[in-house]
Amino acid sequence: MDDSSTMALTTMNPSEIVATLREGLLILTDDLTVEFASDRFLKMFQVNREETLGRPLSDLGDGQWNIPALLEPLSAIVAQDLTLEDLEVEHHFDHIGRKVMRLNGRKTVWAGEDATRILLAIDDVTEAADHARNLGIQRRLAEGIVDTLREPLLVLDGDLQIVAASRAFYMKFKVDAEHAVGRNLIDLGNGQWANAELIRLLKEVVPEHSTIESYEITHDFPQIGIRTVLLNARKIFQEGNNTKTLLLAIEDITERRRLEAERDRALDQSNRLLDELNHRVMNSMSMIGSVISMEMRTLSDDECKSAFVRMRNRIEAIGTLYRALSRTGAVDIVKAKDYLGAIVRDTVTAMEATPDAIDLTVTVDDIALSTRFAVPLGLITSELATNSLKYAYKGRNKGKLGLNVVSNKTGVEFTIWDDGPGIDENARVDSGLGQKLVEAFVLQLGGELNRTSGHDGTRYVLTVPHSEINR
Numbered sequence: 001m002d003d004s005s006t007m008a009l010t011t012m013n014p015s016e017i018v019a020t021l022r023e024g025l026l027i028l029t030d031d032l033t034v035e036f037a038s039d040r041f042l043k044m045f046q047v048n049r050e051e052t053l054g055r056p057l058s059d060l061g062d063g064q065w066n067i068p069a070l071l072e073p074l075s076a077i078v079a080q081d082l083t084l085e086d087l088e089v090e091h092h093f094d095h096i097g098r099k100v101m102r103l104n105g106r107k108t109v110w111a112g113e114d115a116t117r118i119l120l121a122i123d124d125v126t127e128a129a130d131h132a133r134n135l136g137i138q139r140r141l142a143e144g145i146v147d148t149l150r151e152p153l154l155v156l157d158g159d160l161q162i163v164a165a166s167r168a169f170y171m172k173f174k175v176d177a178e179h180a181v182g183r184n185l186i187d188l189g190n191g192q193w194a195n196a197e198l199i200r201l202l203k204e205v206v207p208e209h210s211t212i213e214s215y216e217i218t219h220d221f222p223q224i225g226i227r228t229v230l231l232n233a234r235k236i237f238q239e240g241n242n243t244k245t246l247l248l249a250i251e252d253i254t255e256r257r258r259l260e261a262e263r264d265r266a267l268d269q270s271n272r273l274l275d276e277l278n279h280r281v282m283n284s285m286s287m288i289g290s291v292i293s294m295e296m297r298t299l300s301d302d303e304c305k306s307a308f309v310r311m312r313n314r315i316e317a318i319g320t321l322y323r324a325l326s327r328t329g330a331v332d333i334v335k336a337k338d339y340l341g342a343i344v345r346d347t348v349t350a351m352e353a354t355p356d357a358i359d360l361t362v363t364v365d366d367i368a369l370s371t372r373f374a375v376p377l378g379l380i381t382s383e384l385a386t387n388s389l390k391y392a393y394k395g396r397n398k399g400k401l402g403l404n405v406v407s408n409k410t411g412v413e414f415t416i417w418d419d420g421p422g423i424d425e426n427a428r429v430d431s432g433l434g435q436k437l438v439e440a441f442v443l444q445l446g447g448e449l450n451r452t453s454g455h456d457g458t459r460y461v462l463t464v465p466h467s468e469i470n471r
Contacts, residue, residue, distance in 0.1 A: 021038070021040065021121070022040070022123065023040065023104075023121040023122055023123040024037070024038055024040045024041025024042075024043075024044045024045070024121070024122045024123075024124075025037075025038040025040070025041060025119070025120070025121055025122075026038075026041060026057075026118075026119075026120040026122065027117055027118070027119060027120075028057060028074065028117065028118040028120060029115075029116070029117065029118075030078045030115075030116040030117075030118070031056070032056055032057045032058070032071065032074055032075070032118070033054065033055065033056050033057070034052050034053055034054065034055055034056075034057055034060070035053070035054075035117070036053070037049060037052045037053060041122060044122070044124050045061075045093070045096060045099075046095060046096050047060065047061065057070075057071065057074070058071060061093065061094070061095070064091075064093050064094060067089060067091050069089045069091075070089050070091075070101075070103070073087060073103070073105075074105060074118060074120070077105055077106065077107050077118055078107060078116060078118065081107060083104075083105065083106045083107075084103050084104055084105040084106070084120075085104060086102055086103075086104065087102070087103045087104075088100060088101070088102050088103075088125065088129065089101050089103060090129075098126065099124060099126050100124070100125050100126040100128075100129040100130075101122050101123065101124060101125070102122070102123040102125045103120065103121070103122055103123075104120075104121045104123075105118055105119060105120040105121070106118070106119055143164070146164070146166040146167075147166055147167040147168075149166055149168055149249075150168060151168060151249055151250060151251045151252075152165070152166055152168045152169035152172045152173065152249070152250040152252075153165065153166040153168070153169060153247065153248065153249050153250070154166075154169060154185070154247075154248040154250070155245065155246070155247060155248075156185060156202070156245070156246040156247075156248060157244060157245060157246075158244025158245070158246075159184070160184055160185040160186065160199070160202060160203070160246075161182065161183070161184055161185075162180050162181050162182065162183055162184070162185060162188065163181070163245065164181065165177065165180050165181065169250065172224070172250075172252060173189065173221060173223065173224060174223040174224060175188070175189060175223070185199070185202070185248075186199060189221065189222060189223070190222065192219065192220075192221050192222060195217055195219065197215075197217075198215065198217060198231065201215060201233070202233055202246060202248070211232070211233065211234040211235075212231060212232060212233040212234070213232055214230050214231075214232060215230065215231040215232075215233075216228065216229070216230050216231075216253075217229060217231065226254075227252055227254045228252075228253050228254045228257050229250050229251060229252050229253065229254075230250070230251040230253050231248060231249070231250055231251075232248075232249045232251075233246055233247065233248045233249070234246070234247055235247075286319065288315055292308055292311055292312045292315070309350070309351065309386070310383070310386055310433075310434055312350065313346075313347055313350060313351075313382045313383075313386050314379055314382055314383075316343075316346055316347075316350070316382070317343050317378040317379050317381070317382040320339060320342045320343050320346060320378065323342070332370055332371045332372075333368050333369070333370060333371070334368070334369050334371065334374050335366070335367070335368060335369075336364050336365070336366075336367040336368070336369050336405055337362075337364035337365075337366065337367075337405075339369065339374060339378065340362075340364060340377070340378065340381050340403060340405060340414075341362045341364060341403065343378050343381050343382055343385070344360065344362060344381060344385050344401070344403045344416075345360065345362075347382055347385040347386055347389065348360055348385070348389065348401065351386065351389040351390070357393070357397060357398050357399070358389070358393075358398070358399055358400070358401050359398065359399070359400045359401070360400075360401050360402070361400065361401070361402040361403070361404075362402070362403045363402075363403070363404045363405070364403065364404075364405040365405055365406055365407045365412075367405065367407055367412060367469075369469070370469075373445065373468075373469055376441035376444050376445055377414065377441075377445065377462075379437065379441055380414075380438050380441045380442065380445075380449075380462065381403070381414070381416065383434045383435075383437060383438050384416045384438065384460050385401065385403075385416060386434070387434065388401055388416065388417075388418040388420065388458065389401070391420065391423070392418040392419070392420025392421070392457070392458065393418075393420060396420075399418065399419055399420060400418065400419040400457075401416075401417075401418050402415070402416070402417045402418070403415070403416055404416075404417070410465060410466070411463055411464050411465040411466050411468075411469070412463075412464050412466070412469060413461055413462070413463050414461070414462040414463075414464070415459060415460065415461050415462075416459075416460045417457055417458065417459040417460070418457050418458055419456065419457040420457055420458060421455055421457075422453040422454045422455050422456075422457065422458055423451075423453040423458055442462065445462075445464055445468060446464065446465065446468035446471075447462050447463055447464035447465075447468065448462070448463050448464075449461070449462045449463075450463075
């Protein structure tokens, strides 16, 4: 302190200096008797001057100031010529409750007197201490939560300096805290995190208050090799908090991606095998159908030929199912329009003596059929279409045949109709194997088949509830 400053202090009124201080001030003798107490001290501890001055510090407030954590350091000031710097003492006073006091003290010898005094400044820092304690609890809780997480986590400041990292991060990427905390993310691990797109995204999170969700990168990390990781980042935001802190969560999905690739390869191989199986089944059925057709051409008996035609049509109905599955790439679902329409058209082509003699009408709603349901339904369709083509157009050059499939609230109606002269009941056309097969398949589907026949044609209506179709 220079001479001018010293002169300024000597000319000032000490009481004005004391009154300006935020801290309470005590002047103690060398035996710790209170010789002076500032107004701030009296107000802070709600005591009066008469009960304070001239009394030992330990006797104040009926012994409430008999605080060893305070008295012992003060005694050391006298005996050892020490000073107190920001010593915090916590104590509970009966009339004002708990207080945390920050103490600063020193010994002084007054000029002209051979007497020692102690100047003791006391600041009430209870609120600040509680706040610091709560922050410490919250920090330890946050650190505990972070260390409990299975996935690695980084805490970054606005410049992407690493503030903290989870235990999982250190273990996963094999780095030490001393080589991570305080370093820039770009410099971490000899630049292994210096991904240009990642850095750009992280720098946009802070000003835009946005987030990074599931950003995937694949990188060769020196300590652990090639890894594929998902990154999620967001800004830590609190009301009135202008700090720029980021949380960066890292999930190692290398094994997941490997398993997904294996699954895709296995699925692709299964699809190829299924396609090959379908082709072989279709080829086998086509071969069987061709053999039946060759054998049929050697027959002279019309009834035998008719039986062979029905047999061939049944095989073709199943072959049509495999072709429909192969075209769509499905395993157990086929579209009714494609499947049933193809069966009727193939049956007409096989049995139509004169090209374009049959005027075919096909109207089918967009309905998906399981293969469990499609096989018997296709055989029913084939049998009924064959019946119409065999009996409805005798003695005629042209005729009409229709397939109508409609879905309603209760179920699905499958209708096959023709414009023939109707069924001759005396001809016993329903007593053959085909009719028995149809009845068995209707029972298998859980449906009901109704037939109406007259001079304007024959109509079969198969009704199946939705519960049976979706079973």
